[in-house]
Amino acid sequence: MRRTRTLPQVGPVEARLRVDRLGVHRGDRPILSDVTFSVAAGELLALVGPNGAGKSTLLGAICGDLPPADGDIEFAGRPLARWAPVELGRLRAVLPQRTTMSFPFTVGEVVAMGRAPWAGTRHAAEDDDAVDEALRLTGMRPFTGRVFSALSGGEQARAALARVLAQRTPMLLLDEPTAALDLHHQELVLTLARERTRQGGTVVVVLHDLGLAAAYADRIALLAGGRLVADGPPTEVLTADRLSAVYQHEIEVLPHPRTGVPLVVPVRPPG
Amino acid sequence: MRMRRTALLVGLGVTLVLLCLVAAGTGQVRVPPAEVLGSILHRVGLDVGPLPSAPHGESALWVVRFPRVVLAVVVGAALGCAGALMQGVFGNPLAEPGVIGVSAGAAVGAASVIVTGAAALGGWTVAAGAFLGGLAATGLVYSMSRAGGRTEVVTLVLTGIAVNAVAGALIGLLMFFGDTDAVRAIAFWQLGSLAQANWAAVGITAPCAAVGVGIAVATARRLDLLALGDRSAGHLGVRVERLRLRMIVVTALLGAAAVAFTGVISFVGLVVPHLVRMVAGPGHRLLLPASALGGAIVVVAGDLAARTLVDYQELPLGVLTAVVGGPCFFWLLRRTRARAGGWG
Numbered sequence: 128m129r130r131t132r133t134l135p136q137v138g139p140v141e142a143r144l145r146v147d148r149l150g151v152h153r154g155d156r157p158i159l160s161d162v163t164f165s166v167a168a169g170e171l172l173a174l175v176g177p178n179g180a181g182k183s184t185l186l187g188a189i190c191g192d193l194p195p196a197d198g199d200i201e202f203a204g205r206p207l208a209r210w211a212p213v214e215l216g217r218l219r220a221v222l223p224q225r226t227t228m229s230f231p232f233t234v235g236e237v238v239a240m241g242r243a244p245w246a247g248t249r250h251a252a253e254d255d256d257a258v259d260e261a262l263r264l265t266g267m268r269p270f271t272g273r274v275f276s277a278l279s280g281g282e283q284a285r286a287a288l289a290r291v292l293a294q295r296t297p298m299l300l301l302d303e304p305t306a307a308l309d310l311h312h313q314e315l316v317l318t319l320a321r322e323r324t325r326q327g328g329t330v331v332v333v334l335h336d337l338g339l340a341a342a343y344a345d346r347i348a349l350l351a352g353g354r355l356v357a358d359g360p361p362t363e364v365l366t367a368d369r370l371s372a373v374y375q376h377e378i379e380v381l382p383h384p385r386t387g388v389p390l391v392v393p394v395r396p397p398g
Numbered sequence: 399m400r401m402r403r404t405a406l407l408v409g410l411g412v413t414l415v416l417l418c419l420v421a422a423g424t425g426q427v428r429v430p431p432a433e434v435l436g437s438i439l440h441r442v443g444l445d446v447g448p449l450p451s452a453p454h455g456e457s458a459l460w461v462v463r464f465p466r467v468v469l470a471v472v473v474g475a476a477l478g479c480a481g482a483l484m485q486g487v488f489g490n491p492l493a494e495p496g497v498i499g500v501s502a503g504a505a506v507g508a509a510s511v512i513v514t515g516a517a518a519l520g521g522w523t524v525a526a527g528a529f530l531g532g533l534a535a536t537g538l539v540y541s542m543s544r545a546g547g548r549t550e551v552v553t554l555v556l557t558g559i560a561v562n563a564v565a566g567a568l569i570g571l572l573m574f575f576g577d578t579d580a581v582r583a584i585a586f587w588q589l590g591s592l593a594q595a596n597w598a599a600v601g602i603t604a605p606c607a608a609v610g611v612g613i614a615v616a617t618a619r620r621l622d623l624l625a626l627g628d629r630s631a632g633h634l635g636v637r638v639e640r641l642r643l644r645m646i647v648v649t650a651l652l653g654a655a656a657v658a659f660t661g662v663i664s665f666v667g668l669v670v671p672h673l674v675r676m677v678a679g680p681g682h683r684l685l686l687p688a689s690a691l692g693g694a695i696v697v698v699a700g701d702l703a704a705r706t707l708v709d710y711q712e713l714p715l716g717v718l719t720a721v722v723g724g725p726c727f728f729w730l731l732r733r734t735r736a737r738a739g740g741w742g
Contacts, residue, residue, distance in 0.1 A: 221630070
């Protein structure tokens with residue numbers, strides 16, 4: 128049963144993830160319709176949009192959790208349905224919005240679970256190294272022996288991220304990785320994600336904080352009402368008019384005085 | 399970690415062997431542990447150690463005590479392992495083989511045979527009825543809780559409760575229609591006892607238990623991943639639905655084999671994995687074999703107590719395990735609450 132399988136080789140320009148005219152229903156209700164975009168190796172794509180826009184549904188469909196009603200999803204040119212689960216586990220790692228553990232596993236054990244897809248391959252030799260690196264990068268090394276479910280929300284979020292990093296996959300799919308984190312750790316997580324893309328990885332991340340998306344994403348895909356409203360570099364997608372319309376709240380977008388990165392500020396009533 | 403794992407398993411194994419030697423020598427014909435060991439060694443061709451000195455000691459050991467102790471080991475191991483397996487598969491510390499209907503189904507099967515007086519397989523008919531009843535009830539629970547190719551854990555547990563309730567009603571009905579002897583036989587079957595143990599029962603139960611424990615231990619790493627939830631386990635390459643079905647089949651096999659010859663022995667499958675988890679942590683690679691050994695220790699010790707606590711009388715084993723197991727479980731509950739805020 129021991130097999131060695133290498134990852135599919137994908138050129139730097141070829142799309143690693145392609146979503147084509149995707150539609151997803153829950154029951155009879157369409158949640159997403161006609162969503163088309165692609166992400167190349169080395170790119171960080173942020174999925175943004177108001178609550179209920181379909182961001183998590185889109186990520187769920189890409190993960191393979193929700194079957195598409197229409198359209199196609201392809202990884203490295205091969206349709207999602209034709210990947211075996213364990214192959215997908217070696218191609219992409221998924222960080223859910225919340226990780227709950229049903230038994231008192233320690234942080235070290237939880238992070239080591241990320242190595243499961245590599246069991247029986249030559250990459251299993253990297254297990255200890257990968258776990259150690261992930262714990263170091265997320266600052267979770269001092270927590271290695273602590274029980275996961277006894278940690279604070281932010282510590283759990285970082286431990287869950289460490290598990291995903293330890294998986295050492297070319298693709299990362301992150302659903303609101305910064306929601307439970309303080310400012311410093313939010314920056315840390317997105318710096319880690321961008322570091323992955325510098326090494327040729329692909330990252331798709333659902334974010335609520337448009338400022339973070341503007342600062343770290345190569346491209347932003349803006350969803351509203353289950354449709355893709357805009358897809359492009361942050362400066363093109365994040366315009367005051369478009370955001371005000373989509374979020375139904377008056378929003379100002381100012382360039383940062385030093386870096387020029389868009390700063391997104393909701394207009395607040397004075398005093 | 400590896401050191402600790404080995405130490406725990408060796409410790410439990412040695413405890414079990416010593417306990418078995420004592421248990422086999424205790425009863426109306428007393429045989430000291432050294433003589434018990436001597437008798438075994440002589441049988442396997444090693445002329446070492448003393449032979450039983452008591453009159454009929456040798457035959458008491460080999461005809462009555464050994465099959466009983468070995469069956470206790472097998473049944474205990476099956477129950478302990480099945481409990482740990484169910485808790486892992488459902489990610490729920492309250493799960494035990496009873497949840498998927500094994501015990502209730504087996505009781506209905508056994509009671510049907512007792513009342514109808516069916517004897518197609520002679521003395522084996524009750525055991526066969528219990529075994530088939532256990533498997534059938536599990537199959538029923540699983541197929542009824544499946545929808546759209548998936549089983550929701552909560553649906554499965556609630557379906558189990560419904561099937562358990564119907565099984566309870568069926569047993570009541572069978573007792574209503576049965577004569578006095580049948581009622582008595584059903585009542586005793588549900589109290590659990592190893593008094594019917596013989597080598598043939600061991601010969602049927604042991605292979606089922608060995609296969610079940612073996613498959614469970616081989617699947618241990620994937621069971622750990624289920625603690626992350628079905629979705630995350632799936633993202634790591636586990637075919638969750640297939641794994642769950644396979645583990646339910648294994649549990650049904652272990653559970654049905656365990657109760658077939660002995661009746662219902664409660665709380666072993668629920669409490670033993672909890673105690674083991676406190677010492678060994680939740681990782682299934684250690685939890686499953688350690689729970690099997692722990693379950694064996696509990697049932698051997700329980701049976702020893704059941705047949706020696708009262709002179710010339712045998713207490714029902716299931717009653718004993720419940721009397722000890724119930725308060726023990728309550729204590730675990732309070733302790734977990736105090737430590738980690740409960741099980742959520």
